[in-house]
Amino acid sequence: MTIKELDYKLSQLKVLVIGDLMLDKYLFGKVTRISPEAPVPVVDVYQEDARLGGAANVALNLQALGVTPILVGVIGDDLNGKEFLKILAEKQLPNQQILLSENRRTTTKFRVIGNQQQVLRVDKEDTFSISETETQKIYENIKKLFKNGEIHAIIFEDYDKGVITPELIEKIVFLSNYYNIPIFVDPKFKNFHFYGNCTVFKPNLKELKAGLRNQIDWNTIEELKMAAPKIRELLGNNYLLLTLSEHGVLCVGNEVRHYPAFYRQIADVSGAGDTVISVLTACMTAGLDFYTSGQLANLAGGLVCEKIGVVSIDKNEWFQEAIHKKILHEI
Numbered sequence: 001m002t003i004k005e006l007d008y009k010l011s012q013l014k015v016l017v018i019g020d021l022m023l024d025k026y027l028f029g030k031v032t033r034i035s036p037e038a039p040v041p042v043v044d045v046y047q048e049d050a051r052l053g054g055a056a057n058v059a060l061n062l063q064a065l066g067v068t069p070i071l072v073g074v075i076g077d078d079l080n081g082k083e084f085l086k087i088l089a090e091k092q093l094p095n096q097q098i099l100l101s102e103n104r105r106t107t108t109k110f111r112v113i114g115n116q117q118q119v120l121r122v123d124k125e126d127t128f129s130i131s132e133t134e135t136q137k138i139y140e141n142i143k144k145l146f147k148n149g150e151i152h153a154i155i156f157e158d159y160d161k162g163v164i165t166p167e168l169i170e171k172i173v174f175l176s177n178y179y180n181i182p183i184f185v186d187p188k189f190k191n192f193h194f195y196g197n198c199t200v201f202k203p204n205l206k207e208l209k210a211g212l213r214n215q216i217d218w219n220t221i222e223e224l225k226m227a228a229p230k231i232r233e234l235l236g237n238n239y240l241l242l243t244l245s246e247h248g249v250l251c252v253g254n255e256v257r258h259y260p261a262f263y264r265q266i267a268d269v270s271g272a273g274d275t276v277i278s279v280l281t282a283c284m285t286a287g288l289d290f291y292t293s294g295q296l297a298n299l300a301g302g303l304v305c306e307k308i309g310v311v312s313i314d315k316n317e318w319f320q321e322a323i324h325k326k327i328l329h330e331i
Helices: 003-011 055-064 079-090 132-147 166-179 205-212 221-235 272-285 290-304 315-324
Strands: 014-019 021-034 041-054 068-076 098-101 107-114 117-124 153-157 183-186 239-243 249-252 256-259
Touching: 003 315, 014 055, 014 132, 014 272, 021 055, 021 068, 021 079, 041 055, 041 079, 041 107, 055 068, 055 153, 055 272, 068 079, 068 132, 079 098, 098 132, 132 166, 153 166, 153 272, 166 183, 183 272, 205 221, 205 239, 221 239, 221 249, 221 256, 239 272, 239 290, 249 290, 256 290, 272 290, 290 315
Parallel strands: 014 068, 014 153, 021 107, 068 098, 153 183
Antiparallel strands: 021 041, 107 117, 239 249, 249 256
């Protein structure tokens, strides 16, 4: 597939993103001394910023690729929630499928960046599950979208903050199988084993180790490659894409293929997983095969790690890199 063909197909897609919505706040500054009050750096702040995080960052990545994202989640009826919605509007992302809850706070992460490095993060959040009423409302809203034929793929972006429940997973998986819509999963720990019968399951190495609970023994990449088919069978999905940080990705389908990471000047790994699941979903839904999509997702994840903070992919930069690495063709 050429770049031009892929670009057009991406522009025709609508992808439902279900998951934990977050507000990412940043303080950027310089560190020149240690505090006399405690052995911690003093950051002289010169810039403040607020960005969309979590599942909302996945939506931003899809939007950057030319895909139309439909964001589903819950935020608090609070000041951070209002700021979240304000930024959402500025980014021209729809908010019709976002519920306001009086029972929980908007998940907010505060990051302090000193001398181009993160020196502190403070989280303000609730992680209990949403109510049965909220779960049912989300399901009913999604069902209407399915009936109207507006969805080409689904992403579960699970950060264990309580929006995605086993009940919601079961209902959406049943619905998507009925309508033959692919599901892509970026899991955490709590719901790890509830995502059977999905199209692609994308854990990182830490999540895989915790989820398997030592059911399969391996210590090296080569041993992991040997164990991968059994892991995919245990998880019960069509494909497994395992992100290995500086070691790249492992793509497991009928074949097992390891794609090493491309050399990068790593500045910040925040949000790289969001980019990987976004690119993987978009490319496969656009018609590329799993292994090519895995290579492109691996490339995209590395590119965003060169930037400070949570950022979405630059499509033109990604296209040019894909041509240079001979993953895609210009003509």
